[in-house]
């Protein structure tokens with residue numbers, strides 16, 4: 001609002017305040033009152049509006065003052081979030097005006113998500129209503145817990161303490177049930193200006209602060225620089241010779257020289273420089289809430305969505321987790337439909353796999369056995385994403401523990417991650433791999449040094465196809481070819497692992513132990529990969545599940561899939577596809593694989609002669 | 611971190627989201643202080659580069675010094691400048707005497723629509739701010755427009771936790787407002803801190819008058835002011851101003867709802 005005069009021209013930081021509550025409980029009136037009682041209205045503005053009211057034959061309402069839009073005034077409801085400024089002796093405030101009409105929950109959410117503190121209004125005459133509860137719940141889900149409850153229109157109940165204390169007790173119980181404690185309950189009359197700026201005589205029984213006094217007691221929120229470092233990659237820039245990883249520090253601090261791990265890809269590198277343009281001095285540190293960019297010592301592949309952290313403070317990586325969510329979509333949230341989960345800069349398809357509890361947010365009633373979430377309701381549920389995502393629990397690190405859900409094109413839900421338990425096999429294995437990678441005892445020789453001497457990077461080559469298509473022959477041929485070219489190739493046959501390392505467990509086909517055999521095979525491969533070898537192995541077409549485990553265990557080394565098939569549309573993705581006929585000619589087939597490995601810069605060539 | 615750092619960090623985040631999510635993107639550069647700050651922020655976001663083309667709509671009625679300044683800065687900063695003009699309307703003699711809203715609609719809105727279509731831009735970055743006037747207070751950072759550039763302010767996407775609406779039905783245009791949360795004073799304080807070279811029409815060079823907002827010559831009035839440089843403007847805004855920033859702009863006064871009507875039609 002340009003025209004709230006000199007106060008719009010505030011210098012310095014402002015506390016962001018949101019005012020919520022049921023429709024007609026007096027939000028606009030309170031805002032108008034705050035403006036006029038703090039002297040934040042431009043001269044003549046109040047009279048101007050009063051004048052218009054008179055001409056239109058309407059009683060003056062503070063709400064009119066706030067209605068900037070023609071349509072709004074016609075409908076008599078405030079439509080959207082806007083910014084209104086005022087100041088006290090202590091500091092500046094900006095009110096993010098969040099109206100209470102039910103239709104506009106998404107606007108309330110937009111406003112409240114950006115606020116640091118909230119006033120929740122309850123009409124003394126009407127008492128606790130639908131939106132009083134719903135808004136309370138949503139403030140909690142948004143992580144906005146600095147809340148004071150304002151019991152308005154006390155003039156309508158003759159400033160009766162009994163009415164006030166009844167509402168206070170009822171609403172305190174409600175807040176307690178969702179784990180929130182209000183900072184204060186303040187009885188006021190916004191219309192008459194009682195207990196807004198200063199405490200008045202009408203209610204001598206009330207000893208607490210006025211609304212403005214309360215506001216001045218709220219604390220400014222500070223960026224979470226004390227938490228473990230979290231940096232979701234926004235983009236990678238190569239505008240000049242620098243390759244800059246760009247993003248915003250969501251938590252913690254960063255220094256040049258820090259060793260980082262990127263989740264979920266598990267790639268590691270060291271921060272070489274922090275980049276900035278038009279600054280007196282190149283920065284050597286960055287902290288929470290700063291939009292920055294840095295370069296790395298090694299050129300690892302990093303992309304949007306990866307979350308950088310320190311190696312000893314990694315986020316969780318999983319495909320399944322429990323959340324609390326509110327839904328604003330026109331269409332119900334249902335099982336079996338695919339949604340897009342947006343969490344930091346990650347974007348993945350997801351679906352609901354279990355509705356634990358669906359709640360009518362206006363009554364807090366549990367809707368038992370309900371397998372959908374309707375508009376404006378909240379729920380506790382389990383989500384499953386198509387690819388692993390990196391995150392924290394909301395209670396641990398809020399900025400990386402919250403997400404929105406997109407249905408088609410629209411943001412329809414928001415939520416926080418409450419719990420994660422590695423319950424399925426995949427999660428357990430992934431956790432194990434991350435634990436192993438983190439605790440891995442390192443030698444003095446870096447993998448780059450090995451690659452330099454070997455003339456290739458470590459890689460796992462997996463040749464698959466139906467039985468009898470010549471997988472094993474090709475594998476042997478390839479091993480030999482690479483060996484003769486002075487590369488460190490090694491054919492790792494599953495049967496050999498079964499004969500030794502896994503000799504103590506039953507054969508693969510007996511259910512239940514197959515996973516353990518695969519795990520051991522994968523771990524053995526990992527040792528060879530760590531030693532810098534090109535490991536070659538074969539797999540049956542029906543082993544895709546096991547192959548996924550192997551892929552996980554081989555991380556961060558690449559797994560190259562070679563598929564032998566005559567099918568035009570094989571149901572398996574591969575880097576190189578060979579027909580049965582091509583595979584028969586082993587020399588040529590091996591040559592094809594060899595070229596692929598060169599193209600992918602897995603085989604880089606020797607830089608010296610032996 | 612002070613409040614200018616907060617504002618800058620948020621704007622850079624938004625610019626990077628825009629650049630990552632939308633391919634055919636342009637930035638509107640009116641030569642005024644806000645969009646020049648925006649260009650500056652882009653260079654910060656992209657480490658000295660501005661990978662997004664800048665569109666300037668030349669109504670032909672701009673103050674000549676603006677064009678000079680534009681070309682000089684574009685060259686110095688290595689900007690990819692695209693100038694658009696509604697030649698047809700100008701040939702037919704369009705000017706402000708035909709009604710200011712009619713003129714703005716033809717030369718600015720139509721001029722912009724034409725160049726967006728010619729170049730295939732589907733997104734536009736603009737330097738508007740919430741505190742400019744009532745309708746702008748309702749804006750989102752990422753704000754969709756339909757094919758006809760119409761803005762449905764009653765049904766806007768929610769924006770929370772910096773997750774913006776980045777997917778749209780075909781034919782939707784997106785407007786992105788990286789400095790939506792700044793105030794006029796913030797803009798000047800930032801210009802002061804960063805020493806951004808701003809066009810001198812904003813300064814009261816002579817006669818105690820200066821422009822507070824820049825538009826076309828016939829429709830932009832100056833205000834009384836003695837502020838001769840950025841420091842003095844900052845002081846002036848901190849202590850004296852009670853009138854609206856756009857008070858010098860004729861089209862705003864023509865009709866109480868002029869801005870809203872213009873904006874619903876796609877005016878910037």
Ligand SMILES: Nc1nc2c(ncn2[C@@H]2O[C@H](COP(=O)(O)OP(=O)(O)O)[C@@H](O)[C@H]2O)c(=O)[nH]1
Pocket residue numbers: 021022023024025026027028029030061063078100152153154155156188189190191192
């Ligand atoms: N008697 C009385 N009426 C009030 C008070 N506060 C607001 N109202 C009236 O309640 C109605 C709704 O108020 P409004 O501020 O528009 O509510 P909103 O929908 O929450 O913004 C209006 O008619 C106000 O005049 C109050 O403290 N006392």
